[in-house]
Each structure stands twice: as structure tokens, then as C-alpha cells.
Amino acid sequence: xxxxxxxxxxxxxxxxxxxxxxxxxxxxxxxxxxxxxxxxxxxxxxxxxxxxxxxxxxxxxxxxxxxxxxxxxxxxxxxxxxxxxxxxxxxxxxxx
Amino acid sequence: xxxxxxxxxxxxxxxxxxxxxxxxxxxxxxxxxxxxxxxxxxxxxxxxxxxxxxxxxxxxxxxxxxxxxxxxxxxxxxxxxxxxxxxxxxxxxxxxxxxx
Amino acid sequence: xxxxxxxxxxxxxxxxxxxxxxxxxxxxxxxxxxxxxxxxxxxxxxxxxxxxxxxxxxxxxxxxxxxxxxxxxxxxxxxxxxxxxxxxxxxxxxxxxxxxxxxxxxxxxxxxxxxxxxxxxxxxxxxxxxxxxxxxxxxxxxxxxxxxxxxxxxxxxxxxxxxxxxxxxxxxxxxxxxxxxxxxxxxxxxxxxxxxx
Numbered sequence: 479x480x481x482x483x484x485x486x487x488x489x490x491x492x493x494x495x496x497x498x499x500x501x502x503x504x505x506x507x508x509x510x511x512x513x514x515x516x517x518x519x520x521x522x523x524x525x526x527x528x529x530x531x532x533x534x535x536x537x538x539x540x541x542x543x544x545x546x547x548x549x550x551x552x553x554x555x556x557x558x559x560x561x562x563x564x565x566x567x568x569x570x571x572x573x574x
Numbered sequence: 575x576x577x578x579x580x581x582x583x584x585x586x587x588x589x590x591x592x593x594x595x596x597x598x599x600x601x602x603x604x605x606x607x608x609x610x611x612x613x614x615x616x617x618x619x620x621x622x623x624x625x626x627x628x629x630x631x632x633x634x635x636x637x638x639x640x641x642x643x644x645x646x647x648x649x650x651x652x653x654x655x656x657x658x659x660x661x662x663x664x665x666x667x668x669x670x671x672x673x674x
Numbered sequence: 675x676x677x678x679x680x681x682x683x684x685x686x687x688x689x690x691x692x693x694x695x696x697x698x699x700x701x702x703x704x705x706x707x708x709x710x711x712x713x714x715x716x717x718x719x720x721x722x723x724x725x726x727x728x729x730x731x732x733x734x735x736x737x738x739x740x741x742x743x744x745x746x747x748x749x750x751x752x753x754x755x756x757x758x759x760x761x762x763x764x765x766x767x768x769x770x771x772x773x774x775x776x777x778x779x780x781x782x783x784x785x786x787x788x789x790x791x792x793x794x795x796x797x798x799x800x801x802x803x804x805x806x807x808x809x810x811x812x813x814x815x816x817x818x819x820x821x822x823x824x825x826x827x828x829x830x831x832x833x834x835x836x837x838x839x840x841x842x843x844x845x846x847x848x849x850x851x852x853x854x855x856x857x858x859x860x861x862x863x864x865x866x867x868x869x870x871x
Binding site (some may be wrong): 585587642650654 | 682711763817
Binding site for chain 3 (some may be wrong): 502506523
């Protein structure tokens with residue numbers, strides 16, 4: 479399956495709060511960031527941790543402004559996220 | 575639900591303590607825990623994600639009060655029981671409490 | 675707090691007991707455990723990161739290749755990320771006058787062990803993992819690293835499959851020094867981003 483996102487794309491992370499193992503940190507949930515770079519293709523950690531084989535999907539470095547994560551801060555934080563955690567967004571964070 | 579390992583951005587943790595000339599392991603048992611875990615993953619008893627999951631499922635107070643390799647050992651014994659390799663009684667040192 | 679090493683004799687006895695049980699069940703053997711520990715201790719080292727850094731300082735072409743595809747570039751130095759259970763992707767980021775990078779794994783303790791050896795305990799502590807994404811400038815100051823106000827800080831959370839290494843800035847006044855002498859300047863904290871070099 480083709481990668482859903484490319485560098486430069488604006489994305490919003492999932493707000494889901496699963497009971498199982500996941501690799502979308504709480505501080506980066508429901509946040510709008512920008513795809514920096516593809517980081518490879520891997521089965522979703524959430525699946526592997528539950529004994530499901532899963533199929534490989536794109537993993538991306540996604541950059542967030544600290545102010546968008548914490549309400550303040552001048553730095554940025556780049557989180558490595560599976561495609562399933564991401565939805566397309568526009569600059570304002572809405573659905574395009 | 576967010577688990578106790580998911581600490582990024584939390585406030586209240588103390589200043590960071592650096593240990594000068596820190597050794598790779600602080601005790602021999604830590605090295606054995608690391609090697610045991612690698613062997614069990616190689617044998618397919620469990621995978622790395624299941625191992626991380628088992629650490630994250632620790633009771634939060636125990637997670638925060640355990641050292642790094644104590645967490646690993648807790649996860650290993652949790653998975654050995656869940657995968658049917660051994661019972662809690664078998665994993666306990668004879669004469670001690672299996673819950674301990 | 676995590677990082678204490680209490681109750682050492684009791685847990686040591688428990689680990690020995692579990693290891694003996696698994697040996698009896700044929701799931702591990704003693705030689706395998708000892709070999710695994712020896713391999714781990716003989717594996718990665720910050721010295722590897724220092725060699726990579728020094729080469730990047732003296733060879734701009736290598737630096738470009740390193741930032742574009744670190745796994746391929748480090749093979750030029752006879753190094754690899756294949757020492758663990760499987761080869762992991764290495765992502766290398768370089769500090770500049772304008773930008774300082776620092777690496778963390780907020781969810782657990784992901785680190786390029788195959789290349790750089792075990793991570794320091796502070797890297798695995800809840801204190802570092804919780805605080806550096808929120809207040810990197812304050813955390814770096816605790817390490818004695820005071821960055822100019824104009825330097826942008828970029829934090830990298832190793833939340834998936836890549837492992838990360840920072841190439842520190844080359845210190846002033848080191849022109850003409852041989853590569854080995856440059857490598858000797860580089861520290862493990864510099865490769866994580868909590869020291870200038």
C-alpha cells in the first residue's frame with residue numbers, strides 16, 4: 479500500500495487512549511504537526527504487542543511546536559509515529 | 575488508558591542525577607536479566623513489544639520504585655507465567671512468597 | 675526513585691533461580707547467557723559515535739551521507755547497527771550554530787545500543803524522560819549546557835523503530851587537528867545532546 483503522507487504534509491494525531499500498548503505518547507495526542515521524513519515501514523507496535531502479525535505500514539518523523547503540545551515553549555519535538563496514528567489536517571488543524 | 579511509563583511532559587519529577595563513570599551493570603544479576611530476556615525473545619517465547627507491554631502493565635507505584643533491570647525482571651516473570659512456561663510458585667525461590 | 679539498586683541480594687537469588695529453571699526446561703543454556711553478556715559488553719561503545727563525529731567534522735561529503743542515510747554511511751567506517759536482535763535504522767542529526775538537537779525515549783529507553791553501548795541510567799530515568807520534552811532548555815542547563823537564547827532546540831522522541839545519534843558542533847580552535855584527536859573530544863552526553871561536545 480502506498481504511503482499516505484509525504485514530507486511537508488500537515489497531520490493531526492489520534493486522540494484515542496487505548497488500554498493496550500501503544501507508541502503514540504500521551505503528550506502528542508490530538509496535536510497538529512508536520513511530517514519531516516519517512517522513517518521506514520513496520521507492523522504497528524500495538525498489533526505486535528497483542529500477538530497480531532499486522533502488516534507493515536509507514537512510520538514518520540512528525541515535528542510539533544512545543545506550544546502546540548504544552549501551550550508554551552519555543553522548542554520543537556519530533557516524534558516517530560506510525561501512519562495509523564495520523565490523519566490529514568490543514569495548517570489550522572482542521573480536516574482539509 | 576495512558577500507562578505509567580508514558581511520562582513525557584509530566585511535571586513533578588526531580589532534577590536529573592548523573593552518575594560519573596557509570597558501569598554497564600551495577601550488579602551481575604542485571605547482566606543476567608538482560609541476557610535472559612534476549613534469549614527468550616530469540617526463542618520466540620515472547621516478542622519485544624510484548625516485553626515492553628509487560629513493563630507498562632506494572633502497578634504504577636511498583637514501576638516508579640523499581641530500578642531499570644528490576645522492571646525487566648518483573649516483565650520477564652509476568653510473561654513466563656502468561657505464556658504458560660512456569661507457574662508463579664515455580665518462579666519463586668523455594669521458601670519465599672510467590673507473590674513477592 | 676528508579677535507578678536505585680536496593681535489595682540486591684534478594685533479587686540476585688531470584689534471577690539465579692529463574693535462570694536455573696529455564697535451563698532445566700531447555701529454554702536457555704548457561705553458555706548462551708555468558709556469551710550474550712560478553713557480546714553485549716564487547717559490542718557498542720561511545721567511541722564509535724566519536725569516530726563517526728570526527729569523520730563528519732573533517733569530511734563534509736561523509737557528513738551529508740551520514741545525515742541522509744546513517745546506516746550506509748557508518749559502514750564506510752566498518753560500523754553497523756546490526757549488533758542487536760536485528761539491524762535498526764539509525765537517524766543522525768547534526769547540531770549547528772542555529773539548532774541544537776537532543777534525544778529522548780519518553781515511553782521506555784530506546785537507544786542505539788548496538789552502536790554506542792548501554793545508555794546511561796539518567797537517560798532511562800523518569801526525570802529525564804518526562805522533563806526534556808517539556809523544558810529542554812532547563813534540563814540542558816542542569817547538565818551544564820547553557821545554550822544561547824537564539825539557538826532553537828529540537829527534541830527527538832525515539833518513540834518507534836529508529837535509533838538516534840547527535841553530531842555535536844566542532845569546537846572552536848580545533849583546525850588542523852588529526853581525526854583521532856578530534857574523536858577524543860566527543861563524549862557520550864554529546865552524542866545524546868546533553869553536552870556541547
